[in-house]
Amino acid sequence: MWMLAVRDNRDRVAFGRLFDHFAPRLKAVVLRSGSGDGQAEEIVQEVMLTVWRKAAQFDPERAQVSSWIYQIARNRQIDVLRKENRPVPEELGYEAEAEPDASRVVAVEQESGKLRAALGALTPEQRMVIEKAYFGEMTHQDIRDDTGLPLGTIKSRIRLGLERLRHELKGLRDE
Amino acid sequence: MTQIVHHVPERLLVAYAAGTLPQAFSLVVAAHVSMCDECRAALEAHQAVGGALLEDEPLINLSGDMKADLMARLDDAVPDEPVYRRDGPFPAPVVAAMKGRGPRWTKLGGGVKQSILSADATGSVRLLSIPGGQAVPDHTHGGLELTLVLQGAFADETGRFGAGDLEVANDDLEHKPIAEPGPDCICLAATDAPLRFRALVPRLLQPLFRI
Numbered sequence: 004m005w006m007l008a009v010r011d012n013r014d015r016v017a018f019g020r021l022f023d024h025f026a027p028r029l030k031a032v033v034l035r036s037g038s039g040d041g042q043a044e045e046i047v048q049e050v051m052l053t054v055w056r057k058a059a060q061f062d063p064e065r066a067q068v069s070s071w072i073y074q075i076a077r078n079r080q081i082d083v084l085r086k087e088n089r090p091v092p093e094e095l096g097y098e099a100e101a102e103p104d105a106s107r108v109v110a111v112e113q114e115s116g117k118l119r120a121a122l123g124a125l126t127p128e129q130r131m132v133i134e135k136a137y138f139g140e141m142t143h144q145d146i147r148d149d150t151g152l153p154l155g156t157i158k159s160r161i162r163l164g165l166e167r168l169r170h171e172l173k174g175l176r177d178e
Numbered sequence: 179m180t181q182i183v184h185h186v187p188e189r190l191l192v193a194y195a196a197g198t199l200p201q202a203f204s205l206v207v208a209a210h211v212s213m214c215d216e217c218r219a220a221l222e223a224h225q226a227v228g229g230a231l232l233e234d235e236p237l238i239n240l241s242g243d244m245k246a247d248l249m250a251r252l253d254d255a256v257p258d259e260p261v262y263r264r265d266g267p268f269p270a271p272v273v274a275a276m277k278g279r280g281p282r283w284t285k286l287g288g289g290v291k292q293s294i295l296s297a298d299a300t301g302s303v304r305l306l307s308i309p310g311g312q313a314v315p316d317h318t319h320g321g322l323e324l325t326l327v328l329q330g331a332f333a334d335e336t337g338r339f340g341a342g343d344l345e346v347a348n349d350d351l352e353h354k355p356i357a358e359p360g361p362d363c364i365c366l367a368a369t370d371a372p373l374r375f376r377a378l379v380p381r382l383l384q385p386l387f388r389i
Contacts, residue, residue, distance in 0.1 A: 015252065019245070019249065022248065023245075026240055026244070027237035027240060028232055028233070028236075031236050031238045032232060032235055044241060044244055047240075052248065052251060056256055066222060066229070070222070070230075071229070072232065073229040073232045074225045076232075077196060077197040077228070078197065085201065088274075089201070089204055090275065091271060092212045092218065092221075092269075092270075093212035093263075093269055093271065094270075114226070115226060122227070133227075133231070136192050136196060137196050138228075139197050140198075
């Protein structure tokens with residue numbers, strides 16, 4: 004797994020692979036929010052640099068690499084557009100374990116696979132609304148009105164993930 | 179800590195994850211998530227949706243030298259970023275918004291105090307401290323208001339709110355929160371519009387205190 008090689012061994016080859024996979028996709032996301040080509044590439048560079056620097060915070064028992072990078076990318080783009088740091092939640096007292104629990108990592112992967120399948124089953128119109136919401140194209144009015152977000156079909160997948168995550172977080176608190 | 183019963187509505191969590199929530203509301207959501215495992219888990223589930231969508235994005239060509247540029251920057255010195263931790267009733271993101279300094283209270287009368295953390299065209303966010311048993315002036319809202327209890331508790335027409343609970347008030351809610359007897363009730367309150375107090379005198383004071 005590339006991300007763990009980056010986290011634990013500072014492996015540059017693995018980081019290059021992560022870059023090859025995510026940078027072109029991240030550029031697509033950043034371009035959606037109206038950044039020009041040059042600014043988009045700057046933001047993608049900053050995102051990937053943050054991935055390198057904050058690798059120690061990555062926890063494969065709680066999230067897939069794509070979820071973790073998604074949030075870094077959203078934070079980074081907001082910081083650039085608003086020119087101020089976005090408030091982020093308190094870090095949990097998490098320390099990377101050398102050997103992540105394989106069964107938990109597999110559970111995260113399985114859920115992510117099912118989530119993608121659920122997303123794939125959306126109609127094109129539903130898909131468009133979901134993409135708008137998660138890639139930052141909602142207006143303030145959309146957010147206030149609470150209408151039109153067709154979470155229904157993917158909600159059951161989110162709920163399943165929630166149960167597992169709650170369990171993980173409880174474990175972190177109890178340690 | 180008491181059980182948290184009032185959580186962040188799903189649409190606000192999605193907007194927070196996506197970064198579309200105005201800064202003032204983002205601070206309240208980040209503070210609540212810091213106190214609430216349930217909403218932290220929900221936020222991480224929404225991040226998983228974002229991650230799944232990211233995987234499905236089309237590949238856009240990068241400039242030829244972009245990767246080499248980045249690889250050359252991996253050894254750059256990492257800029258120092260202050261790390262803020264929880265301080266008493268204030269979760270880390272609130273401490274960060276105060277830049278590590280404590281709240282600078284100004285008196286509003288009747289023992290009620292406020293400390294404005296930020297105020298601009300998109301909204302404002304402030305800390306409010308209300309003595310136990312005391313009422314907050316009657317007011318209506320011109321917009322959306324999020325109120326997170328950090329310490330103590332208050333109750334109004336819609337229910338009881340203890341530490342970690344979040345009240346979401348819309349344009350039409352006219353409420354009269356009263357702090358529970360006991361320690362001062364400290365809240366983090368964000369709005370996207372100026373509050374309008376109904377009584378004449380507080381309304382005249384409004385520009386003065388920015389409440």
